[in-house]
Amino acid sequence: GAGVSQSPSNKVTEKGKDVELRCDPISGHTALYWYRQSLGQGLEFLIYFQGNSAPDKSGLPSDRFSAERTGGSVSTLTIQRTQQEDSAVYLCASSFGQLLINSPLHFGNGTRLTVT
Amino acid sequence: GIQVEQSPPDLILQEGANSTLRCNFSDSVNNLQWFHQNPWGQLINLFYIPSGTKQNGRLSATTVATERYSLLYISSSQTTDSGVYFCAVDNNDMRFGAGTRLTVKP
Secondary structure (H helix, E strand, C coil), X not given: CCCCEEECCEEEECCCCCEEEEEECCCCCCEEEEEEECCCCCCEEEEEEECCEEEECCCCCCCCEEEEECCCCCEEEEECCCCHHHXXXXXXXXXXXXXXXXXXXXXXXXXXXXXX | CCCEEEECCEEEEECCXXXXXXXXXXXXXXXXXXXXXXXXXXXXXXXXCCCEEEEECCEEEEEEHHHCEEEEEECCCCHHHCEEEEEEEECCCEEECCCEEEEEEC
């Protein structure tokens, strides 16, 4: 595809519900990242995939958060039993990772999650 | 993990002024990128610059990897330059600094 695609662009959910966020990386990109950005704040690292494996899950805030990637392409970030403090913009980015020396990171437009 | 510090946290300029933004990092890195987040939240890749100097129009960047810092120069600033500038470094995964919020006044 032309760029990193995230869906939905906006999600409003009630506290306690589960949500699933999707990221379609640029075709051929092996590395995929999830970040969270609260209003007016910087980017908080959540998880990183190289292919289908996640060498670094250290950024996931709690066990309510999980992520998977299948086929080395699409990734889903799942938040169970959402809380109001989960409200933020969730950003996905991809790159060629270790396949290329010059491999900049490209971002999607994010999913704005609001937990009421 | 690696620490990424950006300075200044906030910067207000008059249109036409020049500025320098700094990014310090605590360990060796495989790559470094500068991003601009516009008022609509979009993150735009400005430079991929693990070392050396690059220029793109009014913007240029220099990374001195041995001294663990990078600088982003903005010359003849315009109101459209407003937003947040982030530095991100790759030390096994990509970590971001807290950003510099730039406001350019007409």
